[in-house]
Amino acid sequence: MDEYIDIMDDLGQPTGRTALKSEAHKNGWYHNTIHLWLFTKQGEILLQQRSHKKVIHPLLWDVSVAGHIDTGESFIEAALRETNEEIGLQLDGENVLKIGVFLHETTYDDGNIQDNEFHQVYISELKVEVSKLIPQKEEVEALKLVSLNEFKILLKHSESNCHFVPSNKTYYKFILKVIKEKLST
Numbered sequence: 001m002d003e004y005i006d007i008m009d010d011l012g013q014p015t016g017r018t019a020l021k022s023e024a025h026k027n028g029w030y031h032n033t034i035h036l037w038l039f040t041k042q043g044e045i046l047l048q049q050r051s052h053k054k055v056i057h058p059l060l061w062d063v064s065v066a067g068h069i070d071t072g073e074s075f076i077e078a079a080l081r082e083t084n085e086e087i088g089l090q091l092d093g094e095n096v097l098k099i100g101v102f103l104h105e106t107t108y109d110d111g112n113i114q115d116n117e118f119h120q121v122y123i124s125e126l127k128v129e130v131s132k133l134i135p136q137k138e139e140v141e142a143l144k145l146v147s148l149n150e151f152k153i154l155l156k157h158s159e160s161n162c163h164f165v166p167s168n169k170t171y172y173k174f175i176l177k178v179i180k181e182k183l184s185t
Contacts, residue, residue, distance in 0.1 A: 002020050002021055002022045003020070003021055003068060003070050003071075004018050004019065004020060004021075004070065004071040005018065005019065005020075005021050005024060005031045005032070005068050005069060005070065005071055006018055006031065006032065006069070006071050006072070007019055007024060007029045007030065007031055008029075008030040008031055008032060008118060009030060010030055010116075012030070012032075012101065012103075012118045017029075018071045021068050024116075025113045025114065025115060026112070026113070026114070027114070028114030028116050029116065030116045030117070030118065031068065031069075031116070031117060031118070032068075032069045032075070032117070032118050032120055033066060033067060033068050033069060033117045033118070033119050033120065034065075034066065034067055034068075034069055034075060034078040034079045034082055034119075034120050034122070035063045035065075035066045035102075035119045035120065035121045035122065036063070036064055036065040036066070036079045036082070036083055036096065036121075036122045036123070036124060037063055037064050037121070037122070037123045037124075037175055037179065038064040038065070038089075038123075038124055038125070038126040039123065039124075039125060039126060039179045039182070039183070040125065040126050040145065041125065041183070043147055043148050043180075043183055044145040044146060044147055044148075045064070045145065045146055045147075045148065045151055045175075045176075045179060046064040046126055046130065046143060046144075046145055047061045047062065047063075047064065047143070047144055047145075047146055047151075048061065048062055048063065048064055048065065048066075048086070048087070048135075048139075048140050048142075048143055049061050049062075049140065049141040049142040049143070049144075050062055050139075050140070050141060051137070051138060051139050051140055051141045052141055053138060054139075055108070055113070056108050056113065056115070057165050059141060060162070060163065060164060060165050061144075061154075061163050061164055062164065062165050062168070064087070064126075065079070065082050065083045065086050065087060066082065066086075066119075067081075067082035067085070067086065069120070075098070075120045075122075076093045076096060077093075078120075079091075079093075079096055079120075079122050080093055080096070085136055085139075086135070086136045086139050086140055087133040087134065087135060087136070087140065087143065088133055088134030088135075088136075089126075089128065089133055091124055095124050095125065096122050096123075096124045097122060097123050097124065097182075098120070098121070098122050099121050099122065099123055099178050100121045100174070100178075101118055101119065101120055101121065102118070102119040102121060102171050102174075103116075103117075103118055103119075104116075104117045104118075104119055104167075104168075104171075105117075106167055119171075121175075123175075123178065123179060123182065130143055130144070130145055148176060148179065148180055148183075151172075151176055152176060155169065155172050155173065155176075
């Protein structure tokens with residue numbers, strides 16, 4: 001879907017401009033996205049396998065829920081909307097915790113896509129079984145829970161196992177650290 005999004009400057013400050021997502025990617029304009037990582041009290045993280053229909057990194061495993069923030073939408077509103085759209089889960093905004101912002105600057109598809117995104121990163125506890133989630137076919141190929149240790153091992157061998165999005169290794173390590181800390185409190 002090609003929605004309108006707010007355009008940021010290279011420091012993440014609003015420019016007052018809006019554009020279609022496709023235009024932002026074509027022109028390398030900075031914009032916000034939402035990333036929500038879901039975890040269980042048992043120390044598992046929900047991973048989403050990107051749909052085979054995706055242009056960027058099809059069939060690789062990544063964040064539980066992600067998406068672009070529509071023009072005028074708050075980060076929390078986007079997180080709740082994307083979670084409902086992508087996996088059929090309705091969350092309460094009070095149970096969603098912001099843990100950081102990550103700048104992601106990458107060129108894809110032989111230079112046709114310049115992805116300059118500020119990932120607004122959140123975590124939340126997953127309180128339902130994975131079998132109750134409803135993956136959105138256009139976005140999500142599959143869902144699975146992995147233990148923190150399994151995540152760490154998959155990440156360690158990500159260059160050879162083609163499991164995760166390769167450019168996100170430092171980001172994934174941060175996520176592991178934060179969720180581990182959250183589980184120990």
